[in-house]
Amino acid sequence: MNNQSDNLVQSLDRGLQLLLVFEDQGPDLSLGQLSQALDLPKSTVHRLITTLCARGFMEQVKGTGNYRLGLRLHGLGARTVVARTLTSEAEPFLKSLLEKHGETVSISVLDGLEAVIVDKMESQQAMRVTSQIGKRNPVHCSASGKVLLAFAHPEAMEKILARVSLDRYTDKTITCREALRRHLEEVQRRGYAVDDEEIQEDQVCLSAPVWDHEGAVCAAITISGPAGRIRAKGLAAIAASIVDAAWELSGRLGAPMTGREKGGGVKNEGVP
DSSP: OOOOOSSSSHHHHHHHHHHHHHHHOOOOOOOOHHHHHOOOHHHHHHHHHHHHHTTEEEEEOOOOOEEEEOHHHHHHHHHHHHHHHHHHHHHHHHEEEEEEESSEEEEEEEEETTTEEEEEEEOOOOOOOOOTTOEEETTTTTTTHHHHTTTHHHHHHHHHHHOOOOOSSTTTTOOOHHHHHHHHHHHHHTTTTTEEESTTEEEEEEEEEOOOOOOOOEEEEEEEEEEHHHHHOOOOHHHHHHHHHHHHHHHTTTOSSSSSTTTOOOOTOOOO
């Protein structure tokens, strides 16, 4: 029977070992030092370095020719810390929303052109919306995606709007870029977003923004359920609960806001 080491991809394992050398031997190292630390030929180590540099995980130091860890690793590390802090802090708020409304609750973050679920608690009702951690939702028609897009920095929002493919999922999906811009302005004004059967028929989702310690939107809390049941419970009432939970979670994350000017509050105009 193969043990764990038998299943390793040798080149990938060597690349990871190369990165780990910097844990003990310090901020920048020469090709020779890395070769000696790994007990591998310089030619092999150089190929590994070239690949890692191409992907941003390592970089060459100007002047010395040595190598150091790339900023992409810093970004990944920071995102890991944020995601773990976010999910641990969000858990009681998700649980409270689930208990109050009896519908599936999730929290998502923006990754490229999609909203990715990082944690969720599912309804126990027979008819319910199911989801999986890691599920990716289109940014232009999911409640979480629209919230993350609407409250992103304007420059970031425009870059996403320029690149996103406005695929149609149902007859209610917004597929016009200018119409989506107008819709996002409405989301900003309300302080929450609604996916009114825009991805899947008979499914309605509501989502509100979560803010981090720098005052930037970092996540979205979403309640999802069968359209008829969500409407019967009242979209405005559910939205108010989500906005309150998102606001409290933002406080736990150190959001530097003194009022609800960021989220805009919950307004009832045009609620379907």
